[in-house]
Amino acid sequence: MTKAQTSSLRLRDVLSILFIISIGVAFSIYVVQYPQDRIVERFISYSKIINAILQHLYIVAISSALALLTSVPLGIILTRPRFKKYSTKVLTVVNIGQTIPSLAIVALFVGFLGIGSKTAILALWIYSLLPILNNTLVGILSVEPSVIEAARGMGMPTKRILYKIELPLALPIIIAGIRTAVTINIGTAILAAFVGGGGLGDLIISGNNVSRWQILMLGATLPALMAILADIVFGVVERRTII
Numbered sequence: 001m002t003k004a005q006t007s008s009l010r011l012r013d014v015l016s017i018l019f020i021i022s023i024g025v026a027f028s029i030y031v032v033q034y035p036q037d038r039i040v041e042r043f044i045s046y047s048k049i050i051n052a053i054l055q056h057l058y059i060v061a062i063s064s065a066l067a068l069l070t071s072v073p074l075g076i077i078l079t080r081p082r083f084k085k086y087s088t089k090v091l092t093v094v095n096i097g098q099t100i101p102s103l104a105i106v107a108l109f110v111g112f113l114g115i116g117s118k119t120a121i122l123a124l125w126i127y128s129l130l131p132i133l134n135n136t137l138v139g140i141l142s143v144e145p146s147v148i149e150a151a152r153g154m155g156m157p158t159k160r161i162l163y164k165i166e167l168p169l170a171l172p173i174i175i176a177g178i179r180t181a182v183t184i185n186i187g188t189a190i191l192a193a194f195v196g197g198g199g200l201g202d203l204i205i206s207g208n209n210v211s212r213w214q215i216l217m218l219g220a221t222l223p224a225l226m227a228i229l230a231d232i233v234f235g236v237v238e239r240r241t242i243i
Helices: 003-033 038-043 046-078 084-099 102-113 117-141 145-153 158-195 201-210 213-242
Strands: none
Touching: 003 046, 003 213, 038 201, 038 213, 046 084, 046 117, 046 158, 046 201, 046 213, 084 117, 102 117, 102 158, 117 158, 145 158, 158 201, 158 213, 201 213
16 A cells, blocks of 8 residues: 555545544534423533443443453464364354343343443443454464464464464454444443443433434434444554554
8 A cells, every 4th residue: 555545544534533523513512502392401411411422432441341351362262272172162152142132131131230331331241252252263263374384483482473473463353353343332332221321322211201303313323423433443443454
């Protein structure tokens, strides 16, 4: 990729990010400044919107970080010769967790953890495991055996091969898995509101309860914009690792 193409790519990414942020800010200002009635005026304020966004980001960040800290090390272990035979079984178990409806997982863990953000974080953690784990396995296993053999022939120890060759070459694929997990998490985190976990789902529930489209649309639009924004940012990071 040429320098001109790289600069153009950066400008396009920056403009896309600014455009998405501006849509969210403009719509939030519109709802606060021009509420359809007194009910919306009483329900919506800048502080409530910011607080809901921060709660949403907290749930997504913690659950995604836990998934990253779980899936990447587990994926590395399952690519080692001694444990490679267990990879299919582990992926099957994780796949089963992925097939369970997210709302059912949230409801299931309410009995153990009670209401609050912890329950939502645990459910999102389970949902985030598969993309990162699967991409970690695919990324490391897709490294050319000849490259690894050449490193061994140079006397490089196994741990050094992992950190200096396998992980750097697998990094774009791993980041793609993280990108998928975070994007899914942002949308699924709306369910936290059903168990008292807060977030932008509160706006959707409130808007539905009082039948006010402005509140409902604000709660639905902001997570969608956040998901698109996260996808663009991780896409940039993914391309940078390839370059």
